[in-house]
Amino acid sequence: MSETPERLDADGLAALFAGSPFMSTLKLEVLGIDYDKSELRVRMPLHAGLERRVGTRQFHGGPIASLIDVTGDFAVGMMIGGGVPTINLRIDYLKPAVGDALTAIARVRRSGKSVAVVDIDVTDDKGSLVALGRGTYHPQRG
């Protein structure tokens, strides 16, 4: 019997984020879902384990790449009930990401049968753009 894909809401996404060992270390928070625009907004608060250097309040590039990948992934996956395989990803680091939290907004630019392309912008808590992502995903559950 085939399973009907079900859209994920904020609680469903939060449960998936919390249930993944790696994602849970990022303490991601779902800020907003717009199914019509295929947009997802996710917040990542700073905690000591995400710092580049002790006490700098600067996020390491690894968590930024992870935030971008996860937000882009679930902008596609929220429509079909779960995470999807990432094909590839480009990350541009625009400036040091310093502060209390980062927010990623992912927008699906194209969703085809076998490939979805997503843009992800990351801003700091002052609204300044600190990183860009562009990812290609398989629009099927991984």
Add this chain to the structure above:
Amino acid sequence: MSETPERLDADGLAALFAGSPFMSTLKLEVLGIDYDKSELRVRMPLHAGLERRVGTRQFHGGPIASLIDVTGDFAVGMMIGGGVPTINLRIDYLKPAVGDALTAIARVRRSGKSVAVVDIDVTDDKGSLVALGRGTYHPQRG
């Protein structure tokens, strides 16, 4: 007085990896340094906090992107004594990365005054290629 850049050896790299809050969570091990070829090899063992889903022994894509970024970064930075700013990064995920550990080998393809380009291959513990990285870095300490 200008400081003369000093090459980092395996102990120096290990100290930097351990001293960074985020990098220390990856428990990276320096496997090999080849200054003449501008190559660096780094191993990332699996531990529970890096899994995509509980008990799968599959690495999440976030730590893989982080391993790629760090290994590419220090393939440039090991020549000049410290980490360098990443300009941008492409990650291709080739297949699920499952097993005890991943190994990244970074090779500097071009090092100019303002930009260095690095290729990073990631293999699993059977030697199978699981991900590719290509990164652009500023060849100056960040």
Add this chain to the structure above:
Amino acid sequence: MSETPERLDADGLAALFAGSPFMSTLKLEVLGIDYDKSELRVRMPLHAGLERRVGTRQFHGGPIASLIDVTGDFAVGMMIGGGVPTINLRIDYLKPAVGDALTAIARVRRSGKSVAVVDIDVTDDKGSLVALGRGTYHPQRG
């Protein structure tokens, strides 16, 4: 005597496009310049030499990549009087690009001292998105 950079207007850009042997084969037309938003719009009409296969009216991917690179490049370069070196470029082909003309709109997302990052969207003559570009450029004349 140092030369003051001068902004290029549509005529200046057209002259540069026409004066470059390769660019002149693309028969590019400047549709719009917005200095405040750092946006540039360029049109590339179909002609026989740009087709993928004879008589299909489908643009080959090569001219699309070229349109993206040139439009991104001069979105940076129009501020300083000429073309700039491309560091790297990502192109995503979303669907076959068929029709009378393509339009690229380039938006500078970040312009720093040594790196500028530009997004370029390409639409067909029905306004449908056919390709995406993201490029990194040196913000100095090449």
Add this chain to the structure above:
Amino acid sequence: MSETPERLDADGLAALFAGSPFMSTLKLEVLGIDYDKSELRVRMPLHAGLERRVGTRQFHGGPIASLIDVTGDFAVGMMIGGGVPTINLRIDYLKPAVGDALTAIARVRRSGKSVAVVDIDVTDDKGSLVALGRGTYHPQRG
């Protein structure tokens, strides 16, 4: 009746290159095919229409991107009898490409059911590396 895919030899590739309106303007020459290694080598001689500026003998970036895309594409497509759709492409320009000809060597790094990943290195006629490509292709005829 399903058609059996047939490998393309150098003559078959040359015929396809010559038959495409855009590709024919690049005057590409097949230098070598290695089916076992999934490698393809293609040469692009300089002619006036490919120059960045008149008389500089420097290739414009557009033809370089095109050479990279085509060589990567047919490294996949030569196994199955024709060109394949490009999903996306990264180009890194390492230094000005000046001289009589460029040579691209494409190596398929991974070929799956729905995605093939290819690395393409471009050298000038002195063997110096001038550009890198990394492309993702659909391994089916487009």
